[in-house]
Amino acid sequence: MTQLDTVWVLGDQLNRAVGALADRKPGDCRVLLVTSEAKISSKRWHRQRLHLVLSAMAHFAAELRAEGFEVDHRRAPTLAAGLHAHRAEYDVSRVIAMEPMSWDGRAMLSGADVELVPNGQFLCHYDDFAAWVGDRSNFKMEDFYRWQRYRLDVLIEPDGEPVGGRWNFDHDNREPPPMDGRAWPQVTRFELDDIDQATVADLGADVWGAPPDGTWPISRDQALIRLDEFVATGLERFGAHEDAMLAGEWKMAHSALSSSMNLGILHPAEIVDAVVAAHRAGTAPLNSVEGFLRQVIGWREYVWGLFWLWMPSFREANGLEANRSVPPAFTGESSTSMACVANAVSHVEHHGYAHHIERLMVLGNLALTAGVNPQAMTDWMWASFVDGAEWVMIPNVVGMALHADGGRMATKPYASGGAYINKMSDSCKGCRYDPKKRVGDDACPFTTLYWDFLARHEEVFAGNHRMARQVAGMRRLSDLPAVRERAVDVLAALDAGDL
Secondary structure (H helix, E strand, C coil): CCCEEEEECCCCCCCCCCHHHCCCCCCCEEEEEEEEHHHHHCCCEEHHHHHHHHHHHHHHHHHHHHHCCEEEEEEECCHHHHHHHHHHHCCEEEEEEECCCCHHHHHHHHCCCEEEECCCCCCCCHHHHHHHHCCCCCCCHHHHHHHHHHHHCCCECCCCCEHHHCCCCHHHHCCCCCCCCCCCCCCCCCCCCHHHHHHHHCCCCCEECCCCCCCCCCCHHHHHHHHHHHHHHHHHHHCCCCCCEECCECCCCCCCCHHHHHHCCCCHHHHHHHHHHHHHCCCCCHHHHHHHHHHHHHHHHHHHHHHHHHCCHHHHCCCCCCCECCCHHHHCCCCCCCHHHHHHHHHHHHHCCCCHHHHHHHHHHHHHHHCECHHHHHHHHHHHCCCCCHHHHHHHHHHHHCCCCCCCCCCCCCCCCHHHHHHHECCCCCCCCECCCCCCCCECHHHHHHHHHHHHCHHHHHCCCCCHHHHHHHHCCCCHHHHHHHHHHHHHHHHHCCC
16 A cells, blocks of 8 residues: 555535645545544534534545545544544555644644644634734734735725725614515525435434525535625625614525635635625625625634634633523523524524624623523534534634623623614514513513623623723612512523523
8 A cells, every 4th residue: 555645634624725735636645534423422413513514524525536536534433533543544654634723623633643734714824813912911803804904905095095995884884674575685505415415314313403405505616606696696785784683584695604614615815805806896885895804804813813812711711600501492492482582593493593693692692691601602502503613602602792701802791681682673573572671571581681780790890991881870770679680580481491
């Protein structure tokens, strides 16, 4: 047997053009992919999430074989066991891999005599992010985003000013949901092939959610179709209503590209190029283009950098000492009369997806004000969303949504009462709970818990200048004792699945 290098491709690195596989040709290496039984059994995965990863790996292996590569795609108890079995079966000169996306994965590969090459799936490597942070004690995403725009030359005029004269079009992108019944962009549903069908049949019983229906791209060809249709039908309408929520629209004009980026089958650079080209061609307004690019080259890359900067202690943070379980209304173990929660959970159940405002201001907001344990919430969201991953969920849940990191990532907790949800969604109309009430059986749980949350953590937030007005407002409530008494009942009902 010929001694060859092995290029190990992990399940979220399915890109022929980056990493250790980029410059390889058939015949000069073997390719290893390992499906880990331990990973599959580690969580109660959403069907569409588990199918997406397993099927995408199988399709990528098939594409490499069709190109002429020798591929060893094996199932093993663990990733390490798969590597050991591969080495035992083949005459391997060395094993090379791109840096993993996970902290534990990098530690495992580093300790297994695997040669690592830099991770190329982002526009800013985490070492470059750490260098940008330097010795700063305070930094924020807006500064990083502007630095990214400069260094990548994205929407920058020759004189160094931002196109349109402004860096930020958030003010134009906070419109409430239109109630005119307009149609929203639809996505191509891809036919499930034999690989998909075999994957679905082998998912096992410990999964939840609707079965795969072809919504999520599992190959590069499918991901490119999704990118093209977003630019053609979604980008123009994305900006103004990117923070709005509609019960009957699971994605509105959002791109639904995050899972493809997180698997590696789309690279952020090509997404940026396509979106900027649309603006230059006059088919997409600047507020939509800037708002979308802010998510791709700003927030997504910022989250990636923070993950590596603050791990491993980041994942254990619980600054508010929150220890409540994930509500059964989230997990599907009970229904709920909270219309906004029911709508967001329905989107997750049917698609393994909810857009960022449903995640932050409905699911995250309720978890924050109820005191849900950040690690439990991270695990649930990681397992339940098609774009879930450790590096995604730890910063977004522990840092952003649940304010468990002591305010390092976001100085102000993203807590609100029902008024915000009433403004930005159509859920409150017809809901049994009244967003304007904080006491009484029909008081909105979000409103009750918001004030109770401030009272519970008054000492923590009293010295936070961004929370001074809210804390002062809480102190002025004449019915605060009744609100806190009502909160006890709300939390008990939430735990019992009776809310």
